[in-house]
Amino acid sequence: MRKFTTIFSHIKSTKMNFSVSLLHRSSPFCPNQPPHPNFKNLTWQNRDSLLLFPLLCSRHFASTTAQNPSTLNALQDHYQAIDFPGGAVQFIPEMRFISESPKERIPCYRVLDDNGQPILGHNFVQVSKEVAVKMYTDMVTLRSMDTIFYEAQRQGRISFYVTAIGEEAINVASAAALAMDDVVFPQYREAGVLLWRGFTLQEFANQLFSNIYDYGKGRQMPAHYGSKKHNYFTVASTIATQISHAVGAAYSLKMDKKDACAVTYFGDGGSSEGDFHAALNFAAVLEAPVIFICRNNGWAISTPISDQFRSDGVVVKGQAYGVRSIRVDGNDALAIYSAIQAARQMAITEERPILIEALTYRVGHHTTSDDSTKYRPANEIEWWRVARDPVVRFRKWIEKHGWWNDMAESELINNLRQQLLHTIQEAEGVEKPPLADSFSDVYDVAPSNLREQEQWLKEIVRKQPQEYPTNISV
Secondary structure, X not given: OHHHHHXXXXXXXXXXXXXXXXXXXXXXXXXXXXXXXXXXXXXXXXXXXXXHHHHHOOHHHOOOOOOOHHHHHHOOHHHOEEEEXXXXXXXXXXOOOOOOOOOOOOOOEOOEOOOOOEOOOOOOOOOOHHHHHHHHHHHHHXXXXXXXXXXXXXXXXXXXXXXXXXXXXXXXXXXXXXOOOOEEEOOOOOHHHHHHXXXXXXXXXXXXXXXXXXXXXXXXXXXXXXXXXXOEOOOOOOOOHHHHHHHHHHHHHHHOOOOOOEEEXXXXXXXXXXXXXXXXXXXXXXXXXXXXXXXXXXXXXXXXXHHOOOOOOOHHHHHXXXXXXXXXXXXXXXXXXXXXXXXXXXXXXXXXXXXXXXXXXXXXXXXXOOOHHHOOOHHXXXXXXXXXXXXXXXXXXXXXXXXXXXXXXXXXHHHHHHHHHHHHHHHHHOOOOOHHHHHOOOOOOOOHHHHHHHHHHHHHHHHOHHHOOOOOOO
């Protein structure tokens, strides 16, 4: 302790033979400069100073030391620069404001046109027949799920549902490009990712009906899935909270030297939340292997993107935080697959975050609690549903390769309908989780106030049984 006190006193002394900067850069431990030539001949105070200051020698703690006058004199008068963290910043005599937006919009990467034909000069990752067919069948499965489960909600059999109609390519193609070890932090419109990873139709139905086989024990809203075995974190209704969680998980994967990354999904509305901005900055500074996938579907419930931001979409926000970014056609399964696979490679091997803005459209309502015809024109919805359908586009491509036909399509649709109706009947007939489960899994021993709440609830159920399911254990 005496040595360190002496060192700092010595640094402050005007009689010190070396400046802090020189001590720092002369240290044998500083990567920026070779060792001081007279290191062995220095007094112990100077030697310890040389050893101490390199602890601050990193780009995260770089100092804004003044430049040497001789260096400045060597530069042209109008082009002097200051050595600032992140690199030298040039001085100019002109007062120049940065434009609020570029003259040209960021282009959008695509492989297939709206008719499923490869565009000229296309560049994409080749997909095998097996992967392509599974991608397509999962996209069709997701749409069939949405159609039938939506109808079940309208019949009053489940209380709530969220569809992904029009966004199937983002769901399934991105999942296909990832590895099973990659950790997924979804929003609420990524059921297709879980489907690709092996979550069964029965598991989906069990969650929607909140029965005893629901992994969340009936404590979550319907369509808020989660599965530990599939590396799929449970959906949260609160917008954008999962984005920063993904960065933390990615940093953990990096520290553990795992060959995996974290992936998080969110909408354009999520990018308007503060969590998005904090997460991007956090990821860039920590060089976390995380992929940010923004489903820019034009609407944050009833708020259009024109009312959310003035920038050129979401993709430009990545550059502001030092995050490599790309804009992709979200209705092009091949473009999504290629972009995600490339992003994953960069995220892991280069230890960097990647932002992907996928341009798409929410054809369905926001949820079953919404009527989107109240705030957007019906012809707009119809145009995207017919002209830019991602499922039809990808089907045309696999048909061109001879991997699919009308007979296979008819068989798939019929089988899916039968399976889904059966899973609904099965899930609906299973008993609900006991009331006690509503108070478990948080405390090892429930505190007194929680036990009191449990007794209150049981008493209410006994007094008003008609308000609760008959197959619930009190």
